Structures are given as structure tokens and as C-alpha cells.
Amino acid sequence: xxxxxxxxxxxxxxxxxxxxxxxxxxxxxxxxxxxxxxxxxxxxxxxxxxxxxxxxxxxxxxxxxxxxxxxxxxxxxxxxxxxxxxxxxxxxxxxxxxxxxxxxxxxxxxxxxxxxxxxxxxxxxxxxxxxxxxxxxxxxxxxxxxxxxxxxxxxxxxxxxxxxxxxxxxxxxxxxxxxxxxxxxxxxxxxxxxxxxxxxxxxxxxxxxxxxxxxx
Amino acid sequence: xxxxxxxxxxxxxxxxxxxxxxxxxxxxxxxxxxxxxxxxxxxxxxxxxxxxxxxxxxxxxxxxxxxxxxxxxxxxxxxxxxxxxxxxxxxxxxxxxxxxxxxxxxxxxxxxxxxxxxxxxxxxxxxxxxxxxxxxxxxxxxxxxxxxxxxxxxxxxxxxxxxxxxxxx
Numbered sequence: 001x002x003x004x005x006x007x008x009x010x011x012x013x014x015x016x017x018x019x020x021x022x023x024x025x026x027x028x029x030x031x032x033x034x035x036x037x038x039x040x041x042x043x044x045x046x047x048x049x050x051x052x053x054x055x056x057x058x059x060x061x062x063x064x065x066x067x068x069x070x071x072x073x074x075x076x077x078x079x080x081x082x083x084x085x086x087x088x089x090x091x092x093x094x095x096x097x098x099x100x101x102x103x104x105x106x107x108x109x110x111x112x113x114x115x116x117x118x119x120x121x122x123x124x125x126x127x128x129x130x131x132x133x134x135x136x137x138x139x140x141x142x143x144x145x146x147x148x149x150x151x152x153x154x155x156x157x158x159x160x161x162x163x164x165x166x167x168x169x170x171x172x173x174x175x176x177x178x179x180x181x182x183x184x185x186x187x188x189x190x191x192x193x194x195x196x197x198x199x200x201x202x203x204x205x206x207x208x209x210x211x212x213x214x215x216x
Numbered sequence: 217x218x219x220x221x222x223x224x225x226x227x228x229x230x231x232x233x234x235x236x237x238x239x240x241x242x243x244x245x246x247x248x249x250x251x252x253x254x255x256x257x258x259x260x261x262x263x264x265x266x267x268x269x270x271x272x273x274x275x276x277x278x279x280x281x282x283x284x285x286x287x288x289x290x291x292x293x294x295x296x297x298x299x300x301x302x303x304x305x306x307x308x309x310x311x312x313x314x315x316x317x318x319x320x321x322x323x324x325x326x327x328x329x330x331x332x333x334x335x336x337x338x339x340x341x342x343x344x345x346x347x348x349x350x351x352x353x354x355x356x357x358x359x360x361x362x363x364x365x366x367x368x369x370x371x372x373x374x375x376x377x378x379x380x381x382x383x384x385x
Contacts, residue, residue, distance in 0.1 A: 077260040077327075078293045079300045081252060082320045085361035092365035101365075118257040125255035127364050150299050162303060178328070185300040202295065203321065 031197060032215035036208040043195035047142045051107070051135035053116045061131075062194035066102035066216055069188040069196075071149050073110035073181050074122050080106070083185065084126040089206035090213065091127055099214055101129070102189070107143065108134040109151045109167065110181060137168060147196055151183040237339075239354035243271035244310070246344075249356040251327070252320075253336045261285075261334060263325040263342055263356050264318045269310045276347035278307045283341040286329025293321050302326075307347065320361075334358045 031039055051057040061067075068087065072080035087104050094101040106123050108114040111134045114122075123132030134140065144151065152164040155175040164182060165171060171179060187200040187209070200209055239246040249265035263282070269275045282288045290305040308323060310316045318324050325342065327334075334340050336358050343353040 074255075074257065075259045077262040077291070078302065078320060078324055081254060081258075081262070081361075088362055088365050092362070095365055113259075121257050122255040125257075128366075152299075154301070156304060160306075180302050182296075182299050182301045184298055185295070186298070201298070202300070 030191065032212075034198060034212045034215070036205075037189060037198040037200050037212045039198045040196060043191070043193075043197050044146050045193075045195050046146050046190065049135070049139045049142050051139055052133045056116075057131075057133055057135075059194055061105070062190045064192050066100075066192060066213075067105055067190040068102045069105045069107065069147070069190055070185075071107050071109050071144070071147075071151065071183055072185075073108050073183070074114045074118060075110065076181070079183075079185055081126075083187070083204065084123070084130065086204055086206050086209075087130070087187075088127045090210050091129070093206060093210035094213060097210075097214055102213060102216075104130045106130060106132045107140065108132065109137075109140055109144070109149075109183060111135065111137060111140070113177070147184075147186075147188050147199075149184045149186075151181055153179045154182050155179040237355040237357070239352055241350070241352050243273075244269050244275055244352065246352060246354040249342070249354045251334055251340045251342075251356045251358045253358050253360040254333050256333050256335075258333055259328070259330070261327040261330065261358075262291075262320075263327060263340070264320065265354065265356065266318070267310050267316045269312060269314055269316065272312050274312055275310045276307050277310070277344050278347050279345035280325050281343045281345075282325070282327050284331050284334060285327040285340075286331075288328065288342070289326045290323070291326045292323050336360055 046059060046062060048059045051061070070080075070083055070087070072083070074080075084106065091101045091104075104123070104127065106119070108119055114134050116133055119132030119134055123130035143149075151167060153167050153169065153171060154162050154164040155171060155178070157163045167181070185202045187204060188196055189198040189200070191197045200212075237249065239249075245268040247266050247268065249263065251261055251263045254261045267275070277290060280288045280290055290308050291302055292305055293300065293302050295301070305323075327340070338358045340356045340358060341353060342356050343351055345351055
């Protein structure tokens, strides 16, 4: 009796493991085995959002092509330029290999200081094809939630200590132009169905990212 | 014709070999200094360089000023719980007899409140104050990390090729 229970339990565990494997395979049918990127256990269908000037970008932005999505802000002196220059290197590698580079979408989480017009020229400075956009914080936050991005305003308070607060929180008048933003610096891969499927964790090597993208 | 071609070649050679400057004092040297080219619409730029401390004592950088920028700060980028952070440093200590790098993703000088974003090919004068009150200045060339990749040749429009960086304005 005890033995048969154990066999049944083992069978259930075995079956559910098999089920999970099948489910995983079915959920991510188009994904190759990545070397560097972390595949999401399940695709995350991105919500409908409206970004850009005159509602220029909707969820169709992520349809019918692969995308690499990065969140940042234009007053970012080091991390964002490093990433954008790096993605331009990825584009070079892809072009040399004769493959299509995913579209690069740089989303500013700082609409209080960044406009869509300036973000367009900002992104194109690194590569003519890169897209730079922002939108209402409420729209951005929908995407942020899907990707699991964290971002906070941070500024040097009078006591010499850095203070981090939610983006929408009021901050001292004298900090309104000079605050920094701490932000997640993962690079997100979105499939042509508009689903978030994998992420690259920093530090990002152009060669390694391209290696995975070439498998798509 | 030939002369103009040669002139062009010389001009190209001068342009492509971005000048590198070194600033030297008896006990220290600043070398491989550069300011990262940024979009004209950017609000900040960053400067990177290598400091060689030849002395047997630490050298402490306490302040920095850059020509053409209202404010400059010593900064350190870092990663905490998967989030990129940046913090102003009150001072940075270069240990005795070491080569210390300011590089992307780490220590850098943040250049704020630009009169105008410094373009590729320009030179920015950056001056550091040391803890002992001395100053050392370095000339830093502005340059891109890489040139723009062309992603789709069928759509390539030569009128839009990247000559913007070549303006000596």
C-alpha cells in the first residue's frame, strides 16, 4: 500500500515535470537556446500603450519584428550612452553577418525633462535606425511593470546623502533640473508577436549579445 | 587636382588621428583623456582618462572644472541590486604608485550645464584640484566610441551619411 502510493506520487511528479517541459516548449516555440540571454519562463504579452508624439507609437511598435528595449533617460551621462554605443556595435556585427538587427527602442522614463523630439535625435546620434521615445508616466509604467523595471529619482540632499524617491514624488525645487535616475539596466528582447521573451543582464558585451541574436 | 587630393588626404589623416594629450606634473600624469561625444540634444557629457601616480603617496582629487560647462563633478557609476546608480564623489584617491582608470561604467567626470554639447573633434580643457591645493589641467579630445553602423544597405541614403561629426564648429 505504502509502496503503491510512492509509485503514484513519483508518477505524478514525473508527469508534471514532463508537462512543464512540454508547456515550456509550447510557450517558447520560436526561441533558440541562448548563451547569454535569460529566457523568460513564459512570454509576457506587453500591454497596449501609447507613446511618442501624437500617439505615434502603439502596441504595433513591437509587432512583426524583433526588438531590443532599453529604459533610461537623456540626462544619463554614462550608463545610457555606453549602452547605446554598445548596441551600435551589435548592429555592426549583425550587418556584417548579413542578418537583420532587431529594432532598438530606447524608452526614457523621464518625461518631465525629455521630449519625444529630442529623444528621436538623441537615439539617432548613436544609430540612424534607433528609436527614442517617451510618454506619460502612466503609460510608461504599464511597460515598466511588464518588464519588471525599477526606476527612481535620486538626488543629493542637504545632509550630503543621496535620497531616492518614486519618480512622481515631489522633490526640492533646486533639484528639479539636476536629479539623477537609478534604473534597471537590463536589455529586453521582444518577439515579433509583441511578447517579452528574454533579457540580457549587464555588463553587456556586443559580441555576446550578437551571438544570441544571430540564433533568432 | 593632385594637390587638392593630397590636401584632402592630409586633412583626413589629421581628422582621423584624434589628438591625444597628456598632462604631466612631477609626480603624476593624466593620459588617454577623452570626452565622449554626445547628441546635441544631450544635457550632460562624461570625460574618461587614466591617472598615473608616480609618487609614494596617495593623490587625492577633490574638485574638477571644465571649460564650456557650468558645473563638473567627480562621479562613480555602479550597480546595486540590478539597478544602475551614479553617485557624486566628494573626492577620489589615487593610491601611491598606481595607474588608475576613469572609464565607462566606473569612475568618470560628469560635465553638466554645457554652453553647448562639445562635438567630435573639439577639445575640452579640464582642470583638477588636488587635496594639497595644486591644480593639474588636461586637454581632452571629444570623440565617439564608434561610428554609426549602417543597418540596411538597400535603404542607405548617402545624403544622410554621418558627416555631422566632421564639423569643426
